[in-house]
Amino acid sequence: MLPLVALVGRPNVGKSTLFNALTRSRDALVHDQPGVTRDRNYGVCRLDPEAPFAVVDTGGIAGEGVHLETQGLAGATARQARSAAEESDLVLFVVDGREGASALDDEILAWLRKTARPTVLVINKIDGMDETTVRSDFARYGFSDVLAVSAAHRQGIDELLEEILARLPEEGDAEELDDDPSRMRIAFVGRPNVGKSTLVNRLLGEERMIASEVPGTTRDSIAVDLERDGRQYRLVDTAGLRRKSKVDEAVEKFSIVKTLQAIEQCQVAVLLLDATEGVTDQDASVLGAILDAGRALVVAINKWDGLTVYQREQAESLLARKLSFVEWAEAVRISAKHGSGLRELFRAIHRAHASATRELGTSEVNKALEIAYETNPPPSIRGHVSKLRFVHPGGTNPPTFIVHGTRLKVLPESYKRYLENFFRKRFKLVGTPVRFVFKEGV
Ligand code: GDP
Numbered sequence: 525m526l527p528l529v530a531l532v533g534r535p536n537v538g539k540s541t542l543f544n545a546l547t548r549s550r551d552a553l554v555h556d557q558p559g560v561t562r563d564r565n566y567g568v569c570r571l572d573p574e575a576p577f578a579v580v581d582t583g584g585i586a587g588e589g590v591h592l593e594t595q596g597l598a599g600a601t602a603r604q605a606r607s608a609a610e611e612s613d614l615v616l617f618v619v620d621g622r623e624g625a626s627a628l629d630d631e632i633l634a635w636l637r638k639t640a641r642p643t644v645l646v647i648n649k650i651d652g653m654d655e656t657t658v659r660s661d662f663a664r665y666g667f668s669d670v671l672a673v674s675a676a677h678r679q680g681i682d683e684l685l686e687e688i689l690a691r692l693p694e695e696g697d698a699e700e701l702d703d704d705p706s707r708m709r710i711a712f713v714g715r716p717n718v719g720k721s722t723l724v725n726r727l728l729g730e731e732r733m734i735a736s737e738v739p740g741t742t743r744d745s746i747a748v749d750l751e752r753d754g755r756q757y758r759l760v761d762t763a764g765l766r767r768k769s770k771v772d773e774a775v776e777k778f779s780i781v782k783t784l785q786a787i788e789q790c791q792v793a794v795l796l797l798d799a800t801e802g803v804t805d806q807d808a809s810v811l812g813a814i815l816d817a818g819r820a821l822v823v824a825i826n827k828w829d830g831l832t833v834y835q836r837e838q839a840e841s842l843l844a845r846k847l848s849f850v851e852w853a854e855a856v857r858i859s860a861k862h863g864s865g866l867r868e869l870f871r872a873i874h875r876a877h878a879s880a881t882r883e884l885g886t887s888e889v890n891k892a893l894e895i896a897y898e899t900n901p902p903p904s905i906r907g908h909v910s911k912l913r914f915v916h917p918g919g920t921n922p923p924t925f926i927v928h929g930t931r932l933k934v935l936p937e938s939y940k941r942y943l944e945n946f947f948r949k950r951f952k953l954v955g956t957p958v959r960f961v962f963k964e965g966v
């Protein structure tokens with residue numbers, strides 16, 4: 525289970541800057557592709573790739589934990605952020621080292637004490653400040669753990685990360701769901717109302733859904749087992765699996781943290797889209813989370829039944845354009861309501877899983893690099909040319925290739941994409957991200 529860390533503090537102390545420092549890695553290959561967006565408030569910190577955790581920026585919490593915005597959609601999002609703080613494994617109480625302790629900080633602290641979550645005090649903006657003076661200003665808060673950082677300059681982030689990891693619950697909960705390796709773990713994810721519950725219920729049948737719930741050890745994590753055409757699956761933490769709650773407001777029941785956790789736990793993520801609505805920003809940010817996690821991906825375009833022939837043509841061209849940056853992912857048209865397209869959906873899921881877990885040998889990947897290199901050597905950049913010497917497989921799920929060479933700093937992004945496409949074609953890798961790691965020297 526992906527632990528949850530909440531950033532709490534009054535406006536302008538630097539929470540969103542800190543959020544970015546924790547959640548935005550500098551891995552250019554995966555990030556910053558046009559068409560992928562990242563949620564502004566929810567993300568996953570992978571600074572230690574072995575110990576990822578979810579981060580929520582709770583936004584503008586005011587006194588007593590009351591959000592500044594409480595109306596409408598923004599209000600629902602704010603309430604969700606607030607309850608995320610209440611459910612988090614660790615709170616980072618962020619304060620402004622330049623301005624010192626304020627009345628609003630005092631109020632937030634009083635609320636935090638009531639929530640009784642483990643809390644670390646993070647004094648931000650200490651760049652150019654005298655740390656001892658700044659610390660003494662907040663001494664009366666009585667925290668035993670105080671970190672002084674500059675989020676904007678990434679100063680103190682390593683120490684903060686160490687502190688966070690030391691405070692988070694021990695791993696092990698995740699293994700709870702891993703106990704049956706013969707079951708492929710699938711997550712059906714997507715924004716509210718795309719049809720996740722309808723799909724999952726159709727796959728399972730109502731009674732079976734209740735009968736075979738696999739409760740997790742923490743919170744209300746739920747997985748459910750499915751047998752289909754003689755194969756075993758485990759559907760992990762899907763919103764659609766939860767019993768219908770009284771609060772049926774779509775935004776309220778949609779939990780971004782649960783979505784991030786489901787993505788983390790699955791082997792194949794099925795991103796549901798609503799054919800009648802195209803690709804929204806929220807769809808794009810769920811997609812971003814799947815790519816960041818390196819999960820195999822199948823896009824299921826749901827509600828295909830509701831479209832006229834003309835609308836289908838429109839939808840096809842729109843989706844092709846919006847999803848062009850993940851053209852390696854298969855898109856399947858389905859109707860959860862009528863149960864059509866599901867056979868094709870599961871075929872695509874299996875193809876994606878097979879690609880993601882395919883073991884490749886050192887000699888075959890070197891052969892591929894050699895041919896790619898000879899067909900199209902890297903260009904000269906201001907008189908410098910990268911040399912690619914050899915490559916070895918760096919793991920599966922997603923397939924990873926470690927390329928060793930020299931002058932790799934001048935290897936253009938376009939060449940990295942060329943290599944990726946070349947390897948994809950040669951090894952028929954569909955439905956999975958592919959990672960290249962470039963290492964200077966041999
Ligand atoms: P939030 O409202 O708590 O999310 O705060 P923001 O992250 O939006 O930051 C508020 C302001 O503080 C922005 O102008 C940031 O550039 C600035 N800021 C954030 N972190 C630092 C820091 O470490 N040092 C300094 N000097 N300014 C910072």
Ligand code: GDP
Binds near residue numbers: 717827861
């Ligand atoms: P969730 O929030 O993603 O779990 O979405 P639901 O499964 O609750 O579905 C939201 C709405 O879309 C409901 O009114 C469903 O009846 C409807 N819906 C779901 N799948 C389909 C479909 O394949 N075709 C059509 N026409 N409507 C669908």
